[in-house]
Amino acid sequence: MSAAKLDGAPDANDFFRLDGKVAFVGGAGSVGPGWGNGKATAVLLARRGAKVFCTDITAAAVEETVEIILSEGGTAQGFVMDATDSKSVQDAVNTCVQVFGGIDITVNNVGGSVPGGVTDLDEDVWDKQVALNLSSAYLGCKYTIPQILKRGGGAIVNLSSIVAIRMGEGRVHSAYTATKSAVIALSRSIAIEHAAKGLRCNTVIPGLLHTPLVEARLLGQLGAADAQTLIEKRNQQIPMKQAGTGWDVANAVLYLVSKEAGHVTATELVVDGGLAAAMPS
Ligand SMILES: NC(=O)c1ccc[n+]([C@@H]2O[C@H](COP(=O)([O-])OP(=O)(O)OC[C@H]3O[C@@H](n4cnc5c(N)ncnc54)[C@H](O)[C@@H]3O)[C@@H](O)[C@H]2O)c1
Numbered sequence: 184m185s186a187a188k189l190d191g192a193p194d195a196n197d198f199f200r201l202d203g204k205v206a207f208v209g210g211a212g213s214v215g216p217g218w219g220n221g222k223a224t225a226v227l228l229a230r231r232g233a234k235v236f237c238t239d240i241t242a243a244a245v246e247e248t249v250e251i252i253l254s255e256g257g258t259a260q261g262f263v264m265d266a267t268d269s270k271s272v273q274d275a276v277n278t279c280v281q282v283f284g285g286i287d288i289t290v291n292n293v294g295g296s297v298p299g300g301v302t303d304l305d306e307d308v309w310d311k312q313v314a315l316n317l318s319s320a321y322l323g324c325k326y327t328i329p330q331i332l333k334r335g336g337g338a339i340v341n342l343s344s345i346v347a348i349r350m351g352e353g354r355v356h357s358a359y360t361a362t363k364s365a366v367i368a369l370s371r372s373i374a375i376e377h378a379a380k381g382l383r384c385n386t387v388i389p390g391l392l393h394t395p396l397v398e399a400r401l402l403g404q405l406g407a408a409d410a411q412t413l414i415e416k417r418n419q420q421i422p423m424k425q426a427g428t429g430w431d432v433a434n435a436v437l438y439l440v441s442k443e444a445g446h447v448t449a450t451e452l453v454v455d456g457g458l459a460a461a462m463p464s
Pocket residue numbers: 209210211212213214215218219220221222238239240241244264265266267292293294295296315342343344345388389390391392393394395396397429
């Protein structure tokens with residue numbers, strides 16, 4: 184094949200490589216043993232060559248992720264950060280810039296649900312849901328965007344949830360739904376504002392996953408008899424009959440922050456085994 188025909192085609196050895204890039208990951212630990220989305224994402228980005236600045240509110244969780252990356256020969260630095268606290272986020276961003284010289288990639292993974300309809304939810308629970316799911320993404324973007332622009336552009340991925348686009352009849356999550364839906368709008372707004380400056384911003388929308396969160400939080404919330412019963416019930420709701428994992432989300436994030444997604448911005452990547460497209464039969 185002539186060289187001209189291959190113009191612009193990706194180099195096979197360079198595919199999805201992030202060498203020389205610095206990634207700032209919010210919520211890079213896991214709430215329990217195994218692989219949550221943030222932990223899998225931090226480790227995967229490091230495996231592809233990025234220097235990963237791992238932040239989490241739990242010191243032990245962030246240390247575990249950093250140790251995994253270092254043990255694999257990757258580059259990582261841990262930082263205890265509360266993603267809902269402006270000062271804490273600013274300290275983390277400044278430290279990342281001091282340690283690694285700048286930021287190219289931001290992943291805002293912090294979030295979690297409290298079930299309840301609008302009339303059930305106490306106002307302080309509502310406010311905390313806004314802080315955890317929406318303000319965390321806002322702060323992560325607000326303080327990393329200037330750094331990304333200083334490098335001539337880069338990529339941001341914010342984490343939403345399938346509840347942002349499909350309402351569950353059986354289980355109402357008004358605050359989680361509203362905030363995770365707002366995350367999509369926030370990403371699109373940032374994407375369009377900065378599109379001409381080389382900064383891309385997208386959202387990953389995970390469906391029903393089997394991450395440590397299921398055992399750590401959902402088991403109690405849903406009052407299920409045991410984890411296996413709950414996991415099987417969730418699997419059966421999914422057209423592919425299998426819940427996704429933290430790695431499925433990490434792979435989607437990797438694509439969106441890679442140069443291979445260089446023309447992809449202001450959009451959403453749904454990782455849900457077909458769930459959002461299905462109609463109950
Ligand atoms: N696991 C699922 O089934 C699922 C489905 C849809 C969407 N999501 C979304 O994926 C994201 C997280 O997934 P995960 O599997 O990594 O969950 P996770 O609960 O394991 O969270 C990752 C980390 O976030 C940290 N964290 C919590 N509050 C924080 C704060 N205020 N500041 C900094 N760190 C904080 C936790 O300590 C934890 O280590 C969330 O945004 C969640 O809404 C998850």
